[in-house]
Amino acid sequence: MTPDASEPSFSGTAVPQPGKEPGMGQSMWGGRFAKPPEEQVQAFNASIGFDQRLALYDIEGSVAHAGALKRCGVLTEAEWQAIVSGLESLRVDVEAGAVVWEEQYEDVHMNIERQLTHRIGALGGKLHTGRSRNDQVALDMHLYAREQLWVTQRHVRALQAVLVELAQRHVTVIIPGYTHLQRAQPVLLAHHLLAYFWMLERDAARLQDAWGRADWMPLGAAALAGSTFAIDRMAVAQELGFSCIYENSLDAVSDRDYLLESLSALAIVAMHLSRLSEEIILWNTHEFGWIDLDDAFATGSSIMPQKKNPDVAELTRGKTGRVFGHLLALLTTCKGLPLAYNKDLQEDKEGVFDAFDTVQTTLSLTTAMLATTRFREDVIKRALGGDFSAATDLADYLARKGVPFRQAHEVVGRLVRHCLANEMGLLQLTVADLRQFDPRFDEDALALVEPQAVIAARNVRGGTAPDQVQLQLSLARERLQQD
Numbered sequence: 335m336t337p338d339a340s341e342p343s344f345s346g347t348a349v350p351q352p353g354k355e356p357g358m359g360q361s362m363w364g365g366r367f368a369k370p371p372e373e374q375v376q377a378f379n380a381s382i383g384f385d386q387r388l389a390l391y392d393i394e395g396s397v398a399h400a401g402a403l404k405r406c407g408v409l410t411e412a413e414w415q416a417i418v419s420g421l422e423s424l425r426v427d428v429e430a431g432a433v434v435w436e437e438q439y440e441d442v443h444m445n446i447e448r449q450l451t452h453r454i455g456a457l458g459g460k461l462h463t464g465r466s467r468n469d470q471v472a473l474d475m476h477l478y479a480r481e482q483l484w485v486t487q488r489h490v491r492a493l494q495a496v497l498v499e500l501a502q503r504h505v506t507v508i509i510p511g512y513t514h515l516q517r518a519q520p521v522l523l524a525h526h527l528l529a530y531f532w533m534l535e536r537d538a539a540r541l542q543d544a545w546g547r548a549d550w551m552p553l554g555a556a557a558l559a560g561s562t563f564a565i566d567r568m569a570v571a572q573e574l575g576f577s578c579i580y581e582n583s584l585d586a587v588s589d590r591d592y593l594l595e596s597l598s599a600l601a602i603v604a605m606h607l608s609r610l611s612e613e614i615i616l617w618n619t620h621e622f623g624w625i626d627l628d629d630a631f632a633t634g635s636s637i638m639p640q641k642k643n644p645d646v647a648e649l650t651r652g653k654t655g656r657v658f659g660h661l662l663a664l665l666t667t668c669k670g671l672p673l674a675y676n677k678d679l680q681e682d683k684e685g686v687f688d689a690f691d692t693v694q695t696t697l698s699l700t701t702a703m704l705a706t707t708r709f710r711e712d713v714i715k716r717a718l719g720g721d722f723s724a725a726t727d728l729a730d731y732l733a734r735k736g737v738p739f740r741q742a743h744e745v746v747g748r749l750v751r752h753c754l755a756n757e758m759g760l761l762q763l764t765v766a767d768l769r770q771f772d773p774r775f776d777e778d779a780l781a782l783v784e785p786q787a788v789i790a791a792r793n794v795r796g797g798t799a800p801d802q803v804q805l806q807l808s809l810a811r812e813r814l815q816q817d
């Protein structure tokens with residue numbers, strides 16, 4: 335890589351300048367060094383390009399830390415006041431996007447300290463007493479993960495609500511159900527849609543579970559061994575709304591399990607969204623034609639005027655790869671690390687940020703797309719006629735009359751072959767046709783092949799019979815209300 339002359343160069347110096355306050359005009363750790371880092375090293379080391387999005391969490395954590403420093407006598411009341419109001423003014427500027435982040439200060443923690451020192455003078459340098467960036471970054475990521483897990487769970491709930499609404503709206507619509515992408519047995523469309531509701535129910539629970547681990551408070555671990563100042567860690571945890579603290583300082587600064595659990599939960603959400611997207615893509619084909627996507631959720635082709643492509647669903651399916659990738663990347667980053675903090679851990683951020691962003695965006699787009707999708711009931715109805723999805727029911731009919739199921743299966747198999755040879759469906763069969771294959775078929779067998787009858791026969795708990803699907807719908811609604 336050739337250095338680009340337009341890139342910012344190192345303007346700090348490792349040697350304290352006469353007349354300047356320590357910490358005012360040089361790198362934050364410059365004292366030990368005779369020269370500044372190589373330009374490329376500085377750029378390589380810096381995380382400010384991406385960790386600036388932790389700024390508000392960093393300030394929140396710093397306010398809590400300042401409180402702890404006051405309580406253990408490191409800060410006087412007046413010093414605490416000045417630091418907190420400096421941080422508050424910085425918070426306002428961060429929210430307004432008015433802070434200029436500088437690569438020479440490496441990361442968000444040192445940039446914020448630098449900004450604070452600019453505002454309140456050398457007193458800003460007292461804030462880092464009893465703290466290390468190691469426990470500080472861990473705290474920031476815990477605060478970030480807790481919030482984003484919660485936000486993601488809200489998105490999951492919104493998609494579940496739309497699925498329940500769609501199921502309710504189409505509660506009498508029957509579709510062919512598939513296994514191996516071959517017509518298998520008819521099911522209610524509502525039943526099919528609710529299958530996704532339950533997948534997402536588990537997703538919501540997994541996100542909640544990860545939240546429980548993100549809810550451990552690391553601050554006070556300092557660099558690795560704990561702080562020499564009497565930081566009341568419980569009080570800090572309470573102030574920040576954490577329900578517990580890490581009981582081991584080495585673990586506190588080294589742990590990224592809560593991020594791995596978050597990524598794992600996100601990867602499973604992404605996989606579910608991908609499966610749903612695949613069905614939307616399929617149903618939207620000319621060959622299926624079951625749905626009509628709203629124009630606002632489809633795109634055209636630059637060459638073929640007739641095209642209406644399901645890009646949102648395709649991209650949702652496509653973006654699954656990057657979410658899976660982030661999980662594997664962080665697992666790999668962590669696998670060989672000795673205790674405690676190692677700079678490798680800085681690599682946790684971009685993937686985690688991107689995974690949350692990607693999953694939240696795809697959840698919200700899928701929700702909006704589904705809410706505006708029209709199901710073409712006439713086409714679906716035509717798809718139901720002329721297939722063999724009642725074949726199991728005919729075999730079950732014979733089995734109820736005492737025919738061993740294997741034998742019944744064979745009889746109906748021959749019946750299907752006959753229909754195929756004569757280009758007819760089961761619905762076109764007469765009793766006389768049926769009796770050619772087995773004399774035990776009576777008039778009542780004909781009613782069994784109607785899709786409604788096939789559906790109604792699956793009246794087991796969790797089955798597709800209308801009563802069971804009604805029960806599911808009410809259970810699903812209860813889950814949403816409980817939340």
Ligand code: ARG
Pocket residue numbers: 381385441442467468471675677679680681
């Ligand atoms: N930017 C660092 C990270 O994201 C913060 C912690 C740095 N700690 C250190 N000892 N260099 O991991």
